[in-house]
Amino acid sequence: MIYKSNYNIVYSCKYHIVFCPKYRRKVLVNGVDTRLKELVNSICEELHVDIIEMEIMPDYVHILLGVDPQFGIHKAVKTIKGTTSRILRQEFPWLRSQIPRLWTNSYFCSTIGGAPLSVIKQYIENQKSK
Template identity: 70%
Template sequence: MIEMQTMPDHVHLLVEVDPQFGVHKLVKAIKGRSSRELREEFPWLRSRLPSLWTNSYFVAAVGGAPLSVIKRYVESQKDR
């Protein structure tokens, strides 16, 4: 994980992923682990929310843009 910003209803992540592993597997792993850890830390979530994440996600490839520009974009989301 290169950069991350959490928002009230979504998360911005800048990650480098091995194409052999795949984006879908990475998203599934991140959602699964974060859900388990949050439910352990905040047990009331188990009974109040059937699922912490939706099944959907958005992915954009940033192959042509300089990494510094993308990092700045993700960092700037906290100010919105």
């Protein structure tokens, strides 16, 4: 297992996150998916959040993240969803007419510890082939 450290803690905090567009509409297509990946990568780099794996489906997003516990997973997800919603709705105006806001208020979050990391990573990688 690989551990990271900051000023006063050593940690390995990995989270499997899933979130969906409002009404689970299949709007993450036609370039929105590609741009969303670019934005998430950029946001996570800025926040010092590690993306271990990510897959964008037409109606949901899977991300496996490594997050500093002092920063917090909720703050990371809130920043990712808020920033991507604002930018994607500016760049793809048709999204504004499809749904009142891009993301639902909720998201799924699970810590990774019980299942081996490789199993979770493979699960996310294989989403497109289902």
